[in-house]
Amino acid sequence: MENWNKLCYYLSEKIQTDIPENEFEPIVEKGLEILGWDEFSGDFEIRPNYQLGSTKNSLRPDFVVKQSETGEKLFVVEIKRPKVPLSSQNQTQLSTYMRQFKLDFGILIGPQIQIFYDGNLNINENATLIENIEFKRDNEKGKHFVDLFSKESFNKNELYDFAKRSFKKINERETEKEIKKEILSNDFKEVVWDLIIKKLSTEYDINLVSKVIENIRLEISEKNSQIPEKERAFKNNNYSGEIYSNDILPIQLNPPSEKEFKERLLSSKTAYITIFYKDGRTRQKVWNANRFNESSHLLGNIRSRPDFRNGNWQKLKIEKVLVSIYK
Template sequence: MKDNWLEIYDILSYCINNGVMESTYQREIENCFKILGWRKTNSTLQSQVTIPIGSNNFIRPDIVLQKENENGNIVPVIAVEIKRPDNIKNERQELQLFSYMRQLRLNFGLYIGEKIQLYYDAQDNKENPIANPVPVMTVNIKDTDNNGEVFCDLFTYEQCSIEKIENYCKEALKRKQEYTRLKERMSDFMQEAEENVKELIKNMLLSEGFTEERIDKECRY
């Protein structure tokens, strides 16, 4: 997978360094997916396809990767939203990707611009059932980024599956949530520890004859 990532890095970094237009960037990203085995000729890679929604509306994802399911039908696996390589991602662009994901009934989406991000829609989120999808992997466009190899492993056509991506996303989300809880607990602990230390110092100084008013004044600085 390292060789595949180095090829993809070579293509994307050239685009970034030369500030190519979005249309050119999309063509080069399609070439990156071809390195991983996706093809327009067999409909596993679809580009700018208009998908009807109801009678009057439609969506047009930049790329949709598709694969044959167990019934022999070609079905969408992931939607891809592409922006210029010098883009700074914003909320509106995220919502555009989320719209593609939900209309295509997909749990996964890829944003590719100044970086690559894999989004996951955790539909079993009981705490917040209407929560937006969250990024579970970020790949910086660097030849040394280990997530580049992970990306290639997940999205190489022959071994790519919804189950494999789902398992990765669940584990990544679990790690992310554990890290968030750890930071919260550490913050709580440090705050409590600071108060405890102040109380110990205050008691010690009181025992040495200093006034409480003076001690409290100094502790505020």
């Protein structure tokens, strides 16, 4: 941990005011020396000029760390002003160097240290940020950084394993976001309501169940999340606009038993859907149920219709729906 704490001191704590990159450069060089890399021994180059093919263009990364015996490039270090937040433009610049030199790892140093990866695990357009390390003493992430990038302990296999673990965490976070988004969606709320109705309809008449849930509000939200302003106003009785308190469209079946209704629908392949609007209008549609089979979910099938989805039926001012085998 001592070497990491030294990096914190020289690269952050000791710098009291903003300084330009050219003044930060010798400080970062000292940081590389703390990690065991030495310019005199040929371990790294400072702002080397690399020609791009036969063109006049060239690349000048801040530091290229090498294996002194073979000259093999190991990773590139790009530095930015230590008191200015790192930007996506900085990341793109580092990514360009990594691509040109075919390097799997790159380090961006500014107000913090960022590690980037561009090996075969990366499918993104640019190198992917796999670790962000704050300059805080006794930081376990910092200690791990020292272990990975010190000359004495530098090992490509360990770096690859680190990248692999990091990508697994990144993918898990993305999957968690997708799951959370689905759970919090209105469509998923419909799924939950259908499960509730299906459970209760095995014990009670489904029309009675539908009548009861008309006055029940189902909420799915993150823990400790704030109530949206619109809902807060509604609950405080000071909202003058229109808001719908019911989360599920009341659906009545005829015959009322879901089991009996399903049996008859499988036989007739036709049902009649009557829509009741709040202004007193009614409209009837014929349900051609040729694709409906024994494994089909009856209420889920009905609620999946665009007009009956949560949010849509409220906007259309639908009050309830009657689905009948009889015309």
